[in-house]
Amino acid sequence: MKTENETVLQFPSLSANEAFARQVASAFAAQMDPTLEELGDVKTAVSEAVTNAIVHAYPDRIGPVSLRLRRLPGNVLEITVKDRGQGIADVEKAREPMFTTGGAERSGMGITIMESFMNSFTLRSTPGRGTTVRMRKKLTGRGEAACKA
Amino acid sequence: MNYTSLLQEKCLTILLSGEIDHHSARQTMEAITAKIDVYLPRRCVLDFCGVSFMDSSGIAIVIHTLRAMEELEGEVCLANVPPQPMKVLRAGGIDKLVRFGAERSPA
Numbered sequence: 001m002k003t004e005n006e007t008v009l010q011f012p013s014l015s016a017n018e019a020f021a022r023q024v025a026s027a028f029a030a031q032m033d034p035t036l037e038e039l040g041d042v043k044t045a046v047s048e049a050v051t052n053a054i055v056h057a058y059p060d061r062i063g064p065v066s067l068r069l070r071r072l073p074g075n076v077l078e079i080t081v082k083d084r085g086q087g088i089a090d091v092e093k094a095r096e097p098m099f100t101t102g103g104a105e106r107s108g109m110g111i112t113i114m115e116s117f118m119n120s121f122t123l124r125s126t127p128g129r130g131t132t133v134r135m136r137k138k139l140t141g142r143g144e145a146a147c148k149a
Numbered sequence: 150m151n152y153t154s155l156l157q158e159k160c161l162t163i164l165l166s167g168e169i170d171h172h173s174a175r176q177t178m179e180a181i182t183a184k185i186d187v188y189l190p191r192r193c194v195l196d197f198c199g200v201s202f203m204d205s206s207g208i209a210i211v212i213h214t215l216r217a218m219e220e221l222e223g224e225v226c227l228a229n230v231p232p233q234p235m236k237v238l239r240a241g242g243i244d245k246l247v248r249f250g251a252e253r254s255p256a
Contacts, residue, residue, distance in 0.1 A: 044236075
């Protein structure tokens, strides 16, 4: 699919970068004229994906996390979050609501929220090599939303 | 993420503000637990009026508060939840576990 615009960001897996990553995603998505609700969905999904990489990919060390944002035809935003961490041994188990291997501050609802807030969600993981999460969301745009109202 | 707390007639209100994410969640949970342990309230109101963003870490904070209040046989109530945090709470099914609104329950 032809890319109309894109940006790639790489940062260390520090929790302080969660807010930075979602702010970058929000700024990139702004060119697509999203509604406030759509912008909230994008920020939430990015926060969940980046937090999963920070908490689960590198439990004992700091490693690289990349965030790739692409604008695709049809006002579709694609978000890819990739790490080179320990990977997920049982992806199906990880996708179950309320399941988490994180601490008390994790609810186990991150993947459920990403799936419900975005139009598509794919997770690929290889133990020992890392995890890639790819999500897409069609942004209606405030202009289009106003026409429908 | 910041918070302020108020205690009135065994009702502890925690006013949350800023962005709630994994980075700030543990500190917030520890602060809420400390307040509950000190004041032993019958009700704990989590007031989201100043929350500008929340991810699923907010769900963990609510569940943590629920467990702490269950030990006291008390209740938890969520108040003034803006649309974005509300959507996250609903996706996590929290709206089925706690009451919304800060009004007093019948004696």
